[in-house]
Amino acid sequence: MVKDCSTDTVAQAVREYEGVIRKKVIGDVIRSLRIESPDVVASFGEDAAVIRHNTDDALLLAADGIWSKLMEADPFWAGYCAVLVNVHDIAAMGGRPVAIVDILSVTNDRIRDEVTRGMVTASAQFGVPIVGGHLHPDTPYNVVDVAILGTARMDQIIFSNTAEEGDRVIAAIDLDGRIHPSCCYNWDSVTMKSAEVVRAQIRLMEDLGREHLVTAGKDISNPGVIGTLGMLLEVSEKGAVIDLEAIPRPDLAALKLPFEQWVRMYPGMGFILTAKEENVEEVCHRFADVGITAAPIGKVDGSRRLAVRYLGRETQVFDLDQEGIMRIFSEGGACR
Template structure:
């Protein structure tokens, strides 16, 4: 693993590409929506701002999440879009320390060939992760092609991993499966899931459940379209905390071999990646557990009581987000 940042790396430039990246800016409309939809409900333990909602059902915890695929991706590669529609949903449950049970899909189809490829991608991912698609809805006469998936999972409420529970002084761990490739159809996707064998893939998903059961982490989130720094920003916003991270410590593949630079890497959606926070005493054990399932994890920084996410490299330090000022999702406006 190469941990050296290229010489040309500038913290200010990193801050700028992360801030201006569409994966981040497109999250801004979320806050307004949440305000209008929130209603009181006794059995909802957490909802918006988390990777999945946690609902109490007797003594059980049920997880419910939904994720859609960018139309950009549908057009670029329908098979990969179908595969990702399952991948991102399985990650939403894994990020909560849960076990995925079943999915439903909503498919809007304009072109029969696209439809066929999307379904093939969904079916392959469903088989690979061992999570069945059990129903859904079809818009056969749509003017556009889109695929959305919702997922049901379970977790014991006291073993769930949340986004809103990071504490001052916690260490920040970034965890990636680095054994992958830039996806041929989508330069911003780091694909590991189509390459890994079924058992490794499922053990990676189960590892988050193990971390939850053993109470090793204080908070966690799967790394999604906003990339590693953007996703940390969302976790901080939900936790109402700040953080300082060292760019040189972020795990990365052999960038030269992958044909990308570090600016590109921090904006990527990794096929298997998580941002976690933990007490310092648990960091080594977390990194060890991840390494058992082929995931490279590293301590990249610390949670603090500011509203700022800052990135450091050598003597340079730059602010990426002032979460008190604006936030990413506008969760608390």
């Protein structure tokens, strides 16, 4: 099924992928940024920061920018993604996305208009208003940075760092999509969907949080499905072995898409979750109801290493104890 692929080639492809390597400097920056604040329940290492508000409420705040490469290749898709990745950040926490602000730096009016059109398209489709921001109309570079506000009840939040030994790892990806024509590492499952469909997909994460059906979660971002799981395990201080064959995938042969590329792709709608054994079936069923393919792909253990398994062979991808991905912990502090 996973043709022309070995655990070694996949492990290496993920480990050396730019989307993963770029996470390595996060730790240095975070250590210098952190200051103490009693209402900040979670910050770095989570998809969104969690700030306690009026005892039981939580305010979620996240920010994400788009690689300049994408901005120049396809400004419409860059603007669309700027909104999409931020909506994912709130959804991954089990929250409700409320409002977006953007900071746009552009070299010319055409790029400005295309990025804006992309942001507005996603904003309208996902029902999350863009409420303000800042425009640099005449910079020598093109950058779109977006921040998002979300809300949740304190007791419905899905954290990244709460996976426990014995939990099952679930990968959930909407496979009904296409390789985006402007970026071979983007799996676009969203632009062709109705507002109703994508909003139901986002709302499902709120349900999973409220009903405590999962123990931890992250949206699958630039590091891809395996890299994102590595980040979740890193902040949870756990490890896992996953079966490559179990990872949901479209018809790769028809798409002429190597498996090594598929696992590094950023999916338009994808989450990595951990859940107690008894909830795995229900979680996968709920995802199927909103058009997302979810499957258990492995088990959380205490090893602090992430390994991949295929045809009886097992290869380590990350040693999270020695190397880490974000290296948030290398001075010993916990991320919250």
